[in-house]
Amino acid sequence: MRRTTTEVAIATRNLGRRYGRKWGLRGCSLSIPAGRVVGLVGPNGAGKSTLMNMMVGLVRPTEGELELLGERVGPNTVLHRVAYIDQEHSLYRTFKVREMLKAGRKLNARWSQRMAEDRLRARGIPLDSKVGELSGGQRAQVALAVALATTPDLLILDEPVASLDPLARKEMMTALMEAKAATGCTIVLSSHVVSELERLCDYLVVLDHGRLRVAGDIDELLDEHRLLVGPAATASAVATAQHVVHRDGGSLLVRGARPVDDPQWTIEPVDLETLVMQYLAMAYQPVRETVA
Numbered sequence: 514m515r516r517t518t519t520e521v522a523i524a525t526r527n528l529g530r531r532y533g534r535k536w537g538l539r540g541c542s543l544s545i546p547a548g549r550v551v552g553l554v555g556p557n558g559a560g561k562s563t564l565m566n567m568m569v570g571l572v573r574p575t576e577g578e579l580e581l582l583g584e585r586v587g588p589n590t591v592l593h594r595v596a597y598i599d600q601e602h603s604l605y606r607t608f609k610v611r612e613m614l615k616a617g618r619k620l621n622a623r624w625s626q627r628m629a630e631d632r633l634r635a636r637g638i639p640l641d642s643k644v645g646e647l648s649g650g651q652r653a654q655v656a657l658a659v660a661l662a663t664t665p666d667l668l669i670l671d672e673p674v675a676s677l678d679p680l681a682r683k684e685m686m687t688a689l690m691e692a693k694a695a696t697g698c699t700i701v702l703s704s705h706v707v708s709e710l711e712r713l714c715d716y717l718v719v720l721d722h723g724r725l726r727v728a729g730d731i732d733e734l735l736d737e738h739r740l741l742v743g744p745a746a747t748a749s750a751v752a753t754a755q756h757v758v759h760r761d762g763g764s765l766l767v768r769g770a771r772p773v774d775d776p777q778w779t780i781e782p783v784d785l786e787t788l789v790m791q792y793l794a795m796a797y798q799p800v801r802e803t804v805a
């Protein structure tokens with residue numbers, strides 16, 4: 514298994530990007546260890562693509578700092594160790610698969626032709642087929658084969674399965690799991706759908722309205738959070754002794770739950786979907802950011 518050379522794969526400090534008068538992402542500080550599979554979750558307009566585009570050098574930050582694999586992002590820096598698959602699966606449709614591989618070989622010093630060919634053969638995708646004539650699922654597999662053949666230390670995928678049917682979705686997720694096991698590279702993938710990420714990811718980043726809501730190791734996050742459920746009438750009293758993330762009537766999502774001295778209240782574990790939904794629903798005033 515190949516190992517990355519730095520402990521922290523993604524470090525951002527107060528990272529922000531403004532589009533005109535509106536912030537696409539603001540005040541984002543993250544420190545994500547290398548070798549993780551990161552699920553970047555949030556609704557439309559949350560800032561997921563903005564963050565990913567900054568990571569791959571397509572969009573420049575307006576403020577803050579961004580380091581990948583221990584280096585500042587910029588031309589002739591870390592980007593040759595980063596592979597990116599966008600929502601359209603980054604392919605030339607008029608090319609044959611073989612020509613895509615040739616282009617990849619020419620453009621990437623770290624290219625592994627054998628890795629690309631083995632991957633495509635295993636999925637029954639002939640090198641002479643035209644990219645534009647492949648199914649959406651096959652195109653996604655070609656994009657992944659090309660990305661992995663660049664032997665990246667960081668692989669970034671913007672909603673890799675959003676356009677795929679359920680079978681192709683499953684196949685893509687399986688291919689990503691295999692890639693995770695085989696390479697050990699850090700993987701970041703975005704999605705609106707938490708359940709899609711659950712089997713694959715071990716690290717979670719939740720964005721909403723251009724703000725970071727929560728980030729961390731998924732097992733640790735699930736361990737730290739509890740749902741306190743009881744009568745709405747006593748919820749305020751119970752909440753005073755807790756670190757409440759979100760309250761909905763007699764249901765409180767809390768971090769680091771303290772014991773509740775009231776038999777009408779129960780303390781329940783949370784699943785990942787509930788955790789994310791509660792962070793997205795948490796009492797947060799979407800700030801109307803305007804330029805001073």
Ligand SMILES: Nc1ncnc2c1ncn2[C@@H]1O[C@H](COP(=O)(O)OP(=O)(O)OP(=O)(O)O)[C@@H](O)[C@H]1O
Pocket residue numbers: 532536537538555556557558559560561562563564723
């Ligand atoms: N090029 C742009 N010009 C103006 N505003 C933009 C641009 N790109 C993104 N935005 C705005 O920034 C905010 C964050 O958008 P972004 O595309 O990063 O979100 P997202 O989480 O990827 O959304 P989606 O799931 O819909 O792809 C949105 O309000 C969006 O309208």
